[in-house]
Amino acid sequence: MINFNYVRPSSIKAAVDALNKDINSQFIAGGTNLVDLMKRGIASPQKLIDVTNLPLKNIEQRGNNIRIGALALNSEVSEHPLIVQKLPLLSQALKAGASPQLRNMATVGGNLLQRTRCTYFYDITMPCNKRKPGSGCGALNGFNRMHAIFGASENCIAVHPSDMCVALTALDATVIVNSSKGERKILFKDFHRLPGTTPEKDNNLQRGELITAVDIPVNDAFSKNALYTKIRDRASYAFALVSVAAALDVKNNTIQNARLAMGGVAHKPWRLTEAENFLKGKTVSIENFKQAADMAMKDAKGHGHNNFKLKLAPNTIVQALKTISGI
Numbered sequence: 302m303i304n305f306n307y308v309r310p311s312s313i314k315a316a317v318d319a320l321n322k323d324i325n326s327q328f329i330a331g332g333t334n335l336v337d338l339m340k341r342g343i344a345s346p347q348k349l350i351d352v353t354n355l356p357l358k359n360i361e362q363r364g365n366n367i368r369i370g371a372l373a374l375n376s377e378v379s380e381h382p383l384i385v386q387k388l389p390l391l392s393q394a395l396k397a398g399a400s401p402q403l404r405n406m407a408t409v410g411g412n413l414l415q416r417t418r419c420t421y422f423y424d425i426t427m428p429c430n431k432r433k434p435g436s437g438c439g440a441l442n443g444f445n446r447m448h449a450i451f452g453a454s455e456n457c458i459a460v461h462p463s464d465m466c467v468a469l470t471a472l473d474a475t476v477i478v479n480s481s482k483g484e485r486k487i488l489f490k491d492f493h494r495l496p497g498t499t500p501e502k503d504n505n506l507q508r509g510e511l512i513t514a515v516d517i518p519v520n521d522a523f524s525k526n527a528l529y530t531k532i533r534d535r536a537s538y539a540f541a542l543v544s545v546a547a548a549l550d551v552k553n554n555t556i557q558n559a560r561l562a563m564g565g566v567a568h569k570p571w572r573l574t575e576a577e578n579f580l581k582g583k584t585v586s587i588e589n590f591k592q593a594a595d596m597a598m599k600d601a602k603g604h605g606h607n608n609f610k611l612k613l614a615p616n617t618i619v620q621a622l623k624t625i626s627g628i
């Protein structure tokens with residue numbers, strides 16, 4: 302790890318100003334991802350701006366939204382009564398991530414910004430367009446069991462590692478950011494990026510912006526029938542092979558509304574909008590769930606070692622929908 306300077310501002314403005322003064326600076330909070338990247342020589346900021354002293358740990362309801370401060374710890378959010386009661390999908394997703402020790406350090410803002418766990422990205426001896434643009438994608442023709450089946454490009458087939466972000470995608474969250482220009486809101490579905498020709502860019506944050514909060518609309522129907530399902534190689538402290546965030550609004554055995562998103566399958570949390578629209582107005586049945594899952598998979602493409610996901614993913618969708626509907 303290289304030497305670096307360290308500052309700890311006490312206000313949002315001071316933090317943003319510190320970032321703007323030095324192009325080689327970077328924010329740090331819990332550090333559960335950034336410190337690993339620095340140790341491996343993947344990230345090398347010359348200045349770390351510690352934002353943990355900022356007043357961004359609130360968890361509160363504001364009208365029809367629940368606002369979660371960017372510095373709220375993953376463990377605190379997952380256990381907070383407001384989240385457990387009104388956003389159980391988010392609570393479940395957070396509890397499925399990492400280990401209790403990491404959740405006690407990791408922040409909501411940091412979770413949004415964590416980088417892929419692709420082994421080629423972490424191995425600096427291997428080619429990786431995300432780490433070094435133009436060097437190639439080692440995973441494309443390498444061992445790609447954990448990699449993307451949706452939205453990939455010839456430049457990158459890595460997947461986004463977060464569980465929390467899958468739930469936030471399904472829940473139509475909004476990311477609040479601050480900069481010297483003031484506050485900006487980014488719809489969660491637009492926050493992360495697909496690799497395209499610029500796989501080194503994970504999200505649509507602009508230079509000088511600090512994530513300050515996440516807003517999530519409350520829907521009482523989705524608080525009753527929601528489930529986060531994560532398929533992984535071991536029961537804990539493992540990243541998703543495939544995960545599904547699912548919620549249904551059901552009245553008289555008819556689906557009024559649906560929310561579906563997947564993790565472990567794309568460079569960003571993957572929303573299944575077409576499958577959601579198909580389910581609206583349909584009766585609760587295994588046949589309709591299977592049709593929705595098949596619709597969700599129409600653009601999926603395996604890359605060899607991860608071909609098993611082409612079967613695992615739709616099966617996981619169907620199982621999640623069956624579980625929350627009780628059939």
